[in-house]
Amino acid sequence: MHNSIRNKGMVFTIFISLTISVSAQNTDLKLWYNAPAENVWEAALPVGNGRLGAMVFGNPGQEQISLNEASIWSGGPNRNDNPEALNALPEIRKLIFEGQYQQASKMAAQHIQSKRINGMMYQPAGDFRLVFPGHENYAGYYRELDLESAVAKTTYKVGNITYTRTVFSSVPDQAIIIHLTADKPGSLTFEASLLSEHNSKVIVAKDNILYLSAQSSDKDGVKGAVKFETGVGIKQKGGTISSDNGNLKVSGASSATVYISIATNFVNYKDISADEKTKNAAYLHAVMQKSYRRLSKDHITAYQKYFNRVQINLGKTPSAGLPTDQRVAEFAKGNDPQLAALYYQFGRYLLISSSQPGGQPANLQGIWNNKMNPPWGSKYTININTEMNYWPAEESNLSEMHGPLIEMVKELSETGKETARVMYGAAGWVTHHNTDLWRISGPVDAINYGMWPMGGAWLSRHLFEKYLYNGDREYLKTVYPALKGAAQFYLDFLVEEPVKGWMVVSPSMSPENSPKSHQEISIAAGTTMDNQLVFDLFTNTIRAAEALNTDVVLIDKLKKMRMRLPPMQVGQYGQLQEWIQDLDNPNDKHRHVSHLFGLYPAGQISPYHTPQLFEAAKNSMIQRGDVSTGWSMGWKVNLWARLQDGNHAYKLITNQLTPAGVNQGENSGGGTYPNLFDAHPPFQIDGNFGCTAGITEMLMQSHDEAIHLLPALPDAWKDGSISGLRARGGFEIERLVWKDGHLYEVVIKSTLGGKCRLRVPNQIKGRKLAVAAGNNPNPFFQSLEVKPAIISATAGLRPAEIKDTLLYEVDTKPGKTYKFKISQ
Incomplete structure (x- = not known):
């Protein structure tokens, strides 16, 4: 009895301690007015x-x-396929390859564009x-x-x-x-x-x-x-x-x-x-x-x-006692790291609140909408926005919230079979740039936006990405049919272009943009984003099939077709080309930066493996500019983080955390509303999720054969910590601490075991930690076999500016935790 009372007292003491700790933290985790x-x-x-x-x-x-x-x-259950597409397809492709883009676009509008159904609201x-x-x-x-x-x-x-x-x-x-x-x-x-x-x-x-x-x-x-x-x-x-x-x-x-x-x-x-x-x-x-x-x-x-699961500290702010809307108004005038941390956690809050297991995925406004006919129908725009909603899901330790999107992709893989067959005479499945509750998979909206048969490729990336974090082969088995079906569609749909003999997607477009030389006609063949998407899809399908020891014949077909895809190209302005021809305008400030999909969210562009492409991507970012719509600025936070420029990524956060209507630029007005909702304008939730992912990418990346710690730490966040992040390969960053801009301590838990490779900005030490060299043998960090880039003779590329880093590795066992500290 005496021991029991003493134990109860101990529990009570711990409870009081936790209560005090949570209460102290609460001041950092409130929006207030x-x-x-x-x-x-x-x-x-x-x-x-x-x-x-x-x-x-x-x-x-x-x-x-x-x-x-x-x-x-x-509405209710419906389809929006246009069966006229199949007979018109050869002529539309011919017109595109002949450079008759206006005629091709007109014909696509007549025979591919949906006759009446453009998605429900x-x-x-x-x-x-x-x-x-x-x-x-x-x-x-x-x-x-x-x-x-x-x-x-x-x-x-x-x-x-x-x-x-x-x-x-x-x-x-x-x-x-x-x-x-x-x-x-x-x-x-x-x-x-x-x-x-x-x-x-x-x-x-x-x-x-x-x-x-x-x-x-x-x-x-x-x-x-x-x-x-x-x-x-x-x-x-x-x-x-x-x-x-x-x-x-x-x-x-x-x-x-x-x-x-x-x-x-x-x-x-x-x-x-x-x-x-x-x-x-x-x-x-x-x-x-x-x-x-x-x-x-x-x-x-x-x-x-x-x-x-995740706690973040980016430093203290003297003005943290101001109401939230006032802090947003003041953010650009001075450093408010606590508001950046609050905004990060607000993104995680929104994902938990709008995407729960067994439910619908977060749509263009999450689940919050007060209009009978909301902007863009508040649908699922899958040429970036829906995917962007889920960028933080795995790395910010909200894997369960990813589930509704995974289920939607499975459902689209069913509805999209009919679209692939009826419209394009292809196997597998396809969906275009938009869908809704009823999982429509045909083109949506005018042809200048809707002629983009790549939604299935981008969405399927989420199926395999989830596996890279959880390593669960049983899960992989459940999503493999959808992944395989998406790849099968492009095996049938790709067509040989007449100049280089490359296999390209046609007709398509670089989402919502068009070369200035084409008088705003967007229809095209072999755009850079399409090539990157198909490469990504084929690679992930190959890796999934190999992990499941299945489909040997399909693997061979995919590898052969992957070799025939166009390589990325560097154009006359030193930019990563957006189109298969060198048509970029360095003064183009369009909100979509689709050709940089290979930099983020994919990992096809690397400072360590493709430095020329890395430099070209950076040039494209500089030419495209910073200020844009809210979600676009959120994407650019991630892109600058991948370019390892923390101060530029922070500048984009500053632009995003500006009251809506203050920024000026293409689609000016992007920024943040008083309740921290992202402004396209109007409200789109993807910018919130994009910025949360971007802050994670500034502090930790795990796509390029290693867990890269503090890859893009800005000067504004000299001291700080974060705990609970997840990395590919089944690793959890239980604690990451930095002081005066240098890595101070990292604690990593391994859930799957295997080689843990760390890329760090300064020396660290730990038991069994060794210097790493060569390719990472961990199968969850397999490097991509990107084809060599084609570089214009007039590109004038300078050597890529890459930060000095150190590369370590340690063999890990499942369930074990590993601690590393700064080397004294």
């Missing part, structure tokens, strides 16, 4: 559980909670409103989003009474929870209502449950078929609850908990047979059985399982 959002959606604060999203405005007198559910989309569920009589005059206002707990809170005073609201979206209980309190008993009175722009019906059930029933919108001739129901229940402490004219009214309570559930008839992309009312009733009944304390505890536990 001293004014409500009022009617500005981009100032409201997002909460989400992957399926249910809410934007919390924090308005004292009339609170607005904008509601979303991930499967509320316009992600739509809001509606708004939940709370009206508090007399709360228009308030004082002591404060609102926050705590990234540590995924809870939004609003507090203010009316007279001498303090009112507090907390809001979160729970994964374990599949509901949005709002808790309202007043510090004087009996002073909480409010009216609650549900509204929707959909054709909807609101009723109050006899047990004072508020229900809104609606159906999604029609689009492009496809009838809106998603039925949904929102339910609201309230439990109050003290006072009374009543209903009036479709609203609920709570009077004289001391506290109240609001439970919001939403359910749809969606089962999967081809099945909408569920009963939304039965599903919703089950959600609401289950959650209303629990106390607020239990709901809060379960929510935080489930959330922190993921969020707490």
Whole structure:
């Protein structure tokens, strides 16, 4: 008994210590403001559980909670293939190879472009409103989003009474929870209502449950078929609850908990047979059985399982006590490393909140949208934006959040088979530059954007990348059919171009850009990005097949075809060419830098293995410029990190962390909204995720045969630490510390065993650490066999500027941890 009491005391002491530690950290992990959002959606604060999203405005007198559910989309199951493409394909290719681009584009618009369906729209569920009589005059206002707990809170005073609201979206209980309190008993009175722009019906059930029933919108001739129901229940402490004219009214309570559930008839992309009312009733009944304390505890536990894996410290900021919107406005004027760290963790928060296992992937706005017809339909734009959403998933230790995208790729590998067969007469599967809830795989939008049959190649990269981190052969078996099918399509679709005899993708384009010499006609053959994508896909499929000891004949075909792909080329301005011909304009400031896919996210361009391409990529980045749309600047953070220029990457972070509308440049206005949402403009979430990935790449990279520590550390972050990052090969960076710009300590855990190779900026020491040489034998770090570049005689390349580094390695065992420190 005595020992038991002593043990309990020990546990209690540890709990107090952890509480103090978390409390101290909380000041670094909050977005906070001293004014409500009022009617500005981009100032409201997002909460989400992957399926249910809410934007919390924090308005004292009339609170607005904008509601979303991930499967509320316009239309229903449909296809958008154009069968005319197959017969037109030979003539379109002929016209492209003859240089008759205008005629080729016109013919593609007539026979390849979708006749009517350009993707459905992600739509809001509606708004939940709370009206508090007399709360228009308030004082002591404060609102926050705590990234540590995924809870939004609003507090203010009316007279001498303090009112507090907390809001979160729970994964374990599949509901949005709002808790309202007043510090004087009996002073909480409010009216609650549900509204929707959909054709909807609101009723109050006899047990004072508020229900809104609606159906999604029609689009492009496809009838809106998603039925949904929102339910609201309230439990109050003290006072009374009543209903009036479709609203609920709570009077004289001391506290109240609001439970919001939403359910749809969606089962999967081809099945909408569920009963939304039965599903919703089950959600609401289950959650209303629990106390607020239990709901809060379960929510935080489930959330922190993921969020707490990574902690980051980039240094302290004297101005950290300012409201978040003021810090964004001031960021460019001085160094605010704590805001950069907050922005990094906000990206991880958004991914956890918008992409949960078993659900839909994060779309163009994550899960947060208040418009019936949102920009670009808030769809899945897969010529970069959707992939960008998931760049942080593996390396920032959120592998489970990657799952919804992996499942979407599997589903597209099914719908895309019909598109490949009907439109192009090819085996395997294909999808173009956009898709939606219904997994359409034909071209979307005008031909200048839609003629890009490469979505399957880029998405398939995620299938294999996940394997490089987890080393799980059973997982690889589940995704290999989709990976193989994507490769099979290009084996059939590639065509020989007449000048060099290379095998190229035609027709296609370099996403959303066009050579100035072609009068804004984008259609082309053999663009650099396409060549890089197919090379990447073939290589990953070969490696997957070899790991699974299967498809020997396919491996041989892929290796032979890979040798016939065009090499990367350096043009007359010393740039990495964007097109197969030397057509680049050094004054082109287009937001897409598609030809640099080989630098990032792929690893085909390396300072150590392809220094001339490395220098050409750098020249392209300089020519393209910095300021652009928000997501483009997020991509450029990663690109400059891969170019090992930490100060330039930091400059892009500064540009991105600028209030929306301040930056000037192509598509000017890119930057950050008051709630830290990325501005395209308008809001696109990919910029948030891109910058989180970019900060990771500045501190750790693992693509080029080694784990490279501090490859692009800016001068602004002299001292700092990060823990919990994951590297390819099954390694976890349990602790990375640097002081005065030098690596000080690194602790690495090996989950798979095998050779761990480290590239570092200064000498370190550790048990069994040896100097490395030659190729890394670890199969997860296999180098790419990139063809030698073709370099223009007028390119004028100078030697690539590469940082001095040291290369070490250590043999590791699964489950073991290895510690290295600065060499004294």
